[in-house]
Amino acid sequence: MNLALDILTIVAVSLGAIFFLAGTVGLLRFPDTLTRLHALTKADNLGLGLVVLGLLPQVSAPLAALGLLAVWLLALLSGATVGQLLAGTASAPDQDRAETPARHAGASHD
Amino acid sequence: MDSSSLLVSPFTSLIELGGLLLVIPLMLPVIGLLLALMLGGRFLGRFMLLLLLLGLIAALAVATAVLTGGDALLYHLGGWAPPLGVALKADGLSAILLLVSAVVILAVGIYAQRDFRVPPGAPETRASLVFWMLLMGVWAGLNAAFLGQDLFTLFVALELLTFSAVPLVALDGRAETLAAALRYLLFALLGSVLYLLGAVLFYGTYATLDIALLAERIAGAPSLPPPIVAAAALMTVGLLAKTALFPLHLWLPPAHAGAPPAASAILSALVVKASFFLILRIWFDVLPGALNPMTAQILGALGAGAILFGNLIALRQARLKLLIAYSTVAQIGYLFLIFPLAASAESLALTGGMLQVVSHACAKAAMFMAAGLLAGTLGHDRIRDLGGSIRVLPITVLAFGLAGLSLIGIQPSGGYLTKTLLTAAVDGTGQWWWGLVMQAGGLLTAAYLFWVLGHALSGPPSGQVVARPGRAQELVVLALALAALLLGLLPPALFDLVGVGRAGLDASAAVSTAMAGAFGWSKLWGDVWPILVVGLLVLGMLPWPDRQANASERLAATTSSVTGHWAAALGAILERADRGLRKWPVAGLSLLVLALALAAAIATGS
Amino acid sequence: MTSALVVDAALALLVLGLALWVISTRAAYSAVVGFVAYGLLMAIVWVRLAAVDVAMTEAALGTGLTGLLLLGAAARLAPYEAAEVSSRPGRGLRMLIGLLCAAIALGLAAVVLMLPDPAPTLALLVAENLPPTGVGNPVTGVLLAHRAIDTLLESVVLIPALIGVWSVAADPAWGGRPGSLPRPQSGSALTLLAQVLPPFGILIGIHLVWNGADDPGGKFQGATVLAAMWILVLIAGLREPPAVRDQRLRVLLVIGALVFIGIGVAGIWLADAFLAYPEGYAKPLILAIEAVLTLSIALTLGLLLAGPPANDHRSGGRS
Amino acid sequence: MNGPTLFGLCGAALVGLGLYGLICQPGALRKILAFNLIGSGVFLLFGVIAKRGGGALSAAGLGVDGDPVPQALIITGLVVAFAATSIAVALLLRLAEISGRSTLERAGSGSHSPTHERAPAPERAA
């Protein structure tokens, strides 16, 4: 039983870590802000979820387990909202105006 | 003893509180700060005045208790003894500073009633609420800094002081004063963070932040451990930045000159003294044995630089408030002469230093407030256009002059006594060069005071009167100036206060030896004639009424003929040097160099 | 323990890298974003240093509130930034300063290595003297009993800071509502977040204060979370910030410190010392102080972010 | 080398970096950031000292992990640093708003010099 739980932990946490890696790769390789955003929000929420799932068998107190779940829910909620807000910024009709100073600053840096 | 019972009787019930008495000066301003926000409104100024009076009584009680008890008052907050808890202590030095702050802040409080009253019809104004609250904040920070015995509590006190002092600078909301306030804040924050770093290293080495315990443990160590060397250097430099000792004075002139007069008075008279006081605490209480000659000479040299440089630049100022601000830069320098002199003449040097703190606090507050009255009445503070202001504001100009006499160091002022004591210490240690610096400083001070007074006395009023000052304002300024001037006449027994709480420091004996024969006509003449010469020189450069028409050409001509081209050239060079030194990166560089130099000096000596 | 060391080394490198970024990047906005990330990492560092209370404060203050404050400032200052380059010190001066800073850092590093071993500590003394305070969290014990004066002064320090922020207001705007927060957004996502998150946040905040007596947490952490939730509601436009002249607001701002002082003064008679607690009543009194202080501190922190009073209507701009 | 020592060295480096930024970066906002970095480095050193103190005890089997006194002081310090940052930001924003600059020194001309006010003002020659 214990062994099975440990294996579950190892598998889930490893999978979660891989999702984080995927998210990072997506962030680095995808061509524009919008696609990066979508890759990132999916990957990191899944990654965090898997890590939480993997850790659940390792905590004994039910309250601690609840805390873990709460962390994930919170991250999901804020991730979704922020994603939508950012997407709104990036795809707003006057996006060019919004992004101009940013682009300028970035370009002058690179 | 009759006299001592007379001294004690009004405060008997307070003195019986013992150490608990210290909680009153600590908490009274804090409560004032909190209540001020709650009450606000039109009558805030009156209410604050009441608190200031109570604070003065408490400070008097503390001083009386310390003096008559002959020992420092000690109190463990919450009943927890250090190292776990935090102690409050009032030794002689704290008592003196508590008292002088209470006096000066009360005077400023009276003065500010008029400047910061709420116009009829308005429920409250920004300037009024902000000024009174921050005045309380400054007072709370000062008292906490004077009483705290824990390095971290002192850090919080310093921050309280800084956060209260900085917005006062920008009270009028102009771009220049905002920039000055920001510059002050950032440099002061750099100072506090370095101070905190030092405190951290102290804790890492001895697991306590209590001054007495640290002193005990450090005295027990065979040599200064490296972290303590670093801590001493960092804390000293951090506090120097907050004290605005030359060459770290970049923030002081614009900040002190730009603030409203009542605020300038507090900033110049008291705020910079708090960080100086902590430097004293570190070198004389935490690390009493570690002040080696090289470190002391470095601090003394900076002080000497401040005296010469500050006074020379003051001489070149066109605006009265800036002149006074640079005079503060110079006067801070005297405080640092006590480090090299304390090596063999600790009681003389410390007593002289404390006298300088007190007399400069009174004199400088009086001068800034007098300048404020002049500016308020004439609508400007350009020195060249002060002509005839003596006829408009006789009391104010008189007060300005009297306060100036104390700065120059003429009998019987506090400044004179300071110089006498420091000179005695110079003679005792054989370090004649500091005596030379003091003499030069006195003459330069005389020069710019004559310059200002000459303008104020001569000529017809050159402008319209914008507003009349309040009679109470003029009188309070005069009172402060008189206090500075008459400080030297205090009974020598009162100087015992300096030595209370520090072993082997018999202040009044040293003082009375030094004072023997200090007062007298021949001595007075010996001091006065060089000043008169300087005065004549300056008066020769003034635009007298009959030549008013082409005064500036005359001035240029006299300047070049009397003092020669080289003086003007030197002035210009110094001014450029000052502008360079006060650039942020250069000041930062000076700070880094100083930190490293101090660390090296402390390390080689230990 | 090697993998623990790997974690530490990774953290230290990341922290340093981000600090380097914050110092060296050209645009202030990117530097601030880097600083927010830096704060996040510092929270993890504090956990690694067994300072969970500090980690919470860093997460709440360092990342959250400081992030909002600086991001807002960077956005508003962006138009003026281009002019900054011209007042940069010359290359030689910069190199000299860099060398001296490096010397100081190296000196400090050497000092760190020379700190006494075994390290002196007060941990044992605190542990011995914790029972009379009635609390189980030693950090809370130190903050509210052994060194109560620091905490008191520190909650007082926030008031002049707030007055300092308010003092830059234009005279006609005095008494009005703070106007530095971002204008309310009409986006539904933000409104939703501002409706859903605060209940969670308030719960967490209260939990932190309540639990802070015995477990990590306490008034600063709790107050910061409450302040953040309040600001969120304000940004979403669900509520208006209170006017500076509001009498109730002013009472609430100072009530925490006043209650603290009041209980401290009562201690003179009841427990023989200022800021001492009578035997057996220490814990309830500490909890009472923490509860009131949390309210005052949360309000103060929120208002520090909300900025100086502007003309009464927030979208009316200020002239 | 152990974790706390590593972080101690990191703290020293942060102080150095922050000092450089505070002195050399012209923008006031950057100076504020740099001040926060120095502060953070100092707190980190303090945290390392707390951890070392606790480590010595837990090695003795007392089950204490970290000296609570520095930890309490760090919390106080963090709040004070936040207050300092907020004042600085308020002053800076107002300065930029009314004068259009975000630096301490006037661009080009160096520090704000009192000599600018030295020019005599003859309009009062009555």
Place this chain on the structure above:
Amino acid sequence: MTEFLLGAAAFVLGTVALGLIRLLRGPGHADRMLAAQLLGTGGVAALLLLGVATGVGAIVEVALLLALLAAFASVAFVSGIHRPDGLGTASGTEHAAPGSSDENKRDTP
């Protein structure tokens, strides 16, 4: 198991650190913020792993706080990014200061 969890924490931290390259490259503020957000989530994951590995329960609360305030910081970012352009607000009067907000305008005077 402890070693595994610590190793996983180190891995996650390393990965998200890699993501910080996006912080360097930008090009827009939004991209930089994405990198910071990834760091936030990854940091929370690493914290949870560390907490369970070392058995300190309160670390979960730190993670909770971090998640909460990282969301808050992102909101701050999103609402802050509008401001130089006055986007999303009816009036841009606040920035009537010299040079307004437009890059091109600033060069002309």
